[in-house]
Amino acid sequence: MQQIVRHEVGPRMSQMVVYGDTIYLCGQTAADRSVGAADQTRQILARIDELLAVAGSNKSKLLSVQIWLADIRYYDEMNAVWDAWVDPQNTPGRATCEARMAFPDVFVEIIAIAAK
Numbered sequence: 001m002q003q004i005v006r007h008e009v010g011p012r013m014s015q016m017v018v019y020g021d022t023i024y025l026c027g028q029t030a031a032d033r034s035v036g037a038a039d040q041t042r043q044i045l046a047r048i049d050e051l052l053a054v055a056g057s058n059k060s061k062l063l064s065v066q067i068w069l070a071d072i073r074y075y076d077e078m079n080a081v082w083d084a085w086v087d088p089q090n091t092p093g094r095a096t097c098e099a100r101m102a103f104p105d106v107f108v109e110i111i112a113i114a115a116k
Contacts, residue, residue: 007054016051021116023055027068028112033105037074040108041081048112057114059085062092066111072098074107 008015017024028047030040045059052058069078075096086092092112101109 037107060087060090067096068109
């Protein structure tokens with residue numbers, strides 16, 4: 001039987017859950033939300049790198065990514081950062097949508113699933 005391992009467990013959610021060889025990240029938002037969408041995206045992608053490293057993985061093993069933007073007009077700004085970060089030989093399945101965020105200063109939220 002495979003184990004479920006939870007990382008950075010909080011009362012509402014875990015930052016990362018590992019089941020077998022699959023890594024599930026919760027929605028990641030920027031720690032410093034006083035900056036624009038591009039800088040929030042940079043922070044989030046750095047956090048994804050950190051979490052995947054803890055699980056023994058990296059961005060080349062991303063399987064699926066959901067990106068939520070507070071305003072779809074941030075799409076090009078976010079994509080400029082994404083394109084510089086993502087492994088071009090191993091791009092994941094991805095969807096990007098506009099959504100009303102839980103807090104007005106959250107411009108970007110990214111959810112990811114990766115393999116070990």
